Amino acid sequence: MNKILLGIGLIFISSTVFSQTLIHRDPEIAKMVSEVSSDSLESYVRKLASFDTRHTLNTDPENGMPAAQNYVLSKFNSFAQQSGGRMTAEIENFVIPADDRRIKEDAPAANVIATLKGTDPNDPRVFIISGHMDSRNKDVMDKEGIAPGANDDGSGTAAVIELARVMASREFPATILFVAFTGEEEGLKGATYLADKAAEQEWNIGAVLNNDIIGNSSSSGTLIKDNLKMRVFSETIPANETEEMARIRRYTGAENDSKSRQLARYVKEIGERYVDQFEVKLIYRADRFLRGGDQTAFARNGFTAIRISEMNENFYHQHENVRVENGIQYGDLPEFMDFEYLRKVSAVNVASLATLASAPSQPEEVQISVRGLSNSSTLLWEKPAIGKAKGYYVLMRETSSPMWEKKFFTTETTMTLPYSKDNYFFAVQAVGEDGAESLAVFPTPSNR
Numbered sequence: 001m002n003k004i005l006l007g008i009g010l011i012f013i014s015s016t017v018f019s020q021t022l023i024h025r026d027p028e029i030a031k032m033v034s035e036v037s038s039d040s041l042e043s044y045v046r047k048l049a050s051f052d053t054r055h056t057l058n059t060d061p062e063n064g065m066p067a068a069q070n071y072v073l074s075k076f077n078s079f080a081q082q083s084g085g086r087m088t089a090e091i092e093n094f095v096i097p098a099d100d101r102r103i104k105e106d107a108p109a110a111n112v113i114a115t116l117k118g119t120d121p122n123d124p125r126v127f128i129i130s131g132h133m134d135s136r137n138k139d140v141m142d143k144e145g146i147a148p149g150a151n152d153d154g155s156g157t158a159a160v161i162e163l164a165r166v167m168a169s170r171e172f173p174a175t176i177l178f179v180a181f182t183g184e185e186e187g188l189k190g191a192t193y194l195a196d197k198a199a200e201q202e203w204n205i206g207a208v209l210n211n212d213i214i215g216n217s218s219s220s221g222t223l224i225k226d227n228l229k230m231r232v233f234s235e236t237i238p239a240n241e242t243e244e245m246a247r248i249r250r251y252t253g254a255e256n257d258s259k260s261r262q263l264a265r266y267v268k269e270i271g272e273r274y275v276d277q278f279e280v281k282l283i284y285r286a287d288r289f290l291r292g293g294d295q296t297a298f299a300r301n302g303f304t305a306i307r308i309s310e311m312n313e314n315f316y317h318q319h320e321n322v323r324v325e326n327g328i329q330y331g332d333l334p335e336f337m338d339f340e341y342l343r344k345v346s347a348v349n350v351a352s353l354a355t356l357a358s359a360p361s362q363p364e365e366v367q368i369s370v371r372g373l374s375n376s377s378t379l380l381w382e383k384p385a386i387g388k389a390k391g392y393y394v395l396m397r398e399t400s401s402p403m404w405e406k407k408f409f410t411t412e413t414t415m416t417l418p419y420s421k422d423n424y425f426f427a428v429q430a431v432g433e434d435g436a437e438s439l440a441v442f443p444t445p446s447n448r
């Protein structure tokens with residue numbers, strides 16, 4: 001008897017698991033994911049690490065930062081030939097203003113950017129994948145000393161280059177920017193320049209996927225070797241939160257539903273949908289403990305941005321001078337990287353970015369009705385401003401759950417569910433003709 005019950009229980013549990021992990025892969029996106037190559041990634045990292053240094057303030061045209069920037073530009077330009085004229089690339093020069101921290105006087109600097117123009121002239125959205133080109137050794141202001149920066153952040157830069165290669169020949173309604181920033185180590189200078197320009201020119205940025213330190217799978221100290229997980233950092237309290245935003249967050253209990261948290265959930269869902277043997281870990285922080293990254297420059301201006309990083313960092317090979325000490329090789333060298341691991345993280349990026357740039361924009365005016373007390377929940381919304389939705393998912397999760405747990409599909413712009421808003425969180429996302437989902441929108445209360 002017990003044995004039979006146990007058997008039935010197991011069947012029930014396993015069918016529950018399978019029903020919640022139904023995988024539908026868009027064949028074109030799956031193909032892009034399959035084209036991400038560890039060999040290509042390794043070749044970019046080795047080339048980037050071969051320059052003496054990519055320090056932000058280095059000016060050596062043969063073996064320094066300018067040479068490395070020309071290399072990235074040449075890669076972008078070679079891929080642009082497959083784009084039918086839609087991809088263009090440039091070195092965007094700007095001046096880092098002197099500050100009272102690391103930059104003593106105004107300094108010339110440059111980001112390298114490839115733009116894959118969207119095919120829909122009515123779609124103003126821009127999606128950004130980024131990494132930082134600049135490297136450093138122990139002394140953050142040493143602009144001459146050897147600093148290979150293979151993993152920090154040759155790895156993120158290599159992912160940016162590889163996605164430009166894979167995506168150049170593909171068509172997306174929205175525009176995609178592939179960005180190799182400079183000045184990250186001196187205080188997010190290149191990212192701040194671009195994020196401020198984007199705010200000033202009122203760019204419609206859909207999402208920023210910032211990749212920093214994504215190509216190593218073995219930890220220092222704890223000796224963990226694991227190529228099965230990566231991390232996504234997303235802010236809990238928005239960096240640009242106003243008093244009014246804080247008030248709404250408090251009374252709706254939305255402290256786990258910032259825009260960047262929705263993006264982090266999206267990357268986990270889509271990444272795990274397309275990349276086998278890989279788990280995306282949500283970290284409920286804007287960045288690692290007391291540390292920062294280029295996504296912060298965008299978050300400060302109210303844009304939706306996350307940081308993607310490897311699971312286990314190796315501090316023998318981060319911000320260290322290249323040397324051997326007590327039998328240990330220090331320095332950020334390519335031989336300590338795991339290029340198959342870097343392939344998986346890059347593949348999560350391409351799956352997420354391709355889905356985002358294919359999907360319609362988010363539903364507008366997403367609201368939850370609070371007209372009278374009820375044990376059911378009614379959501380209302382308007383169609384997306386950009387692109388066409390074939391329908392919508394209303395998402396639901398327990399208040400204690402990190403990820404959305406149920407998806408209800410509808411072609412209407414309202415849905416009533418027999419679940420109480422006192423006990424669950426809800427959100428709505430738009431679904432495009434080919435099944436690509438927009439980011440989810442957390443509702444605001446409404447008397448409708």
Ligand SMILES: [Zn+2]
Nearest residue numbers: 152153212213
């Ligand atoms: Zn970095």
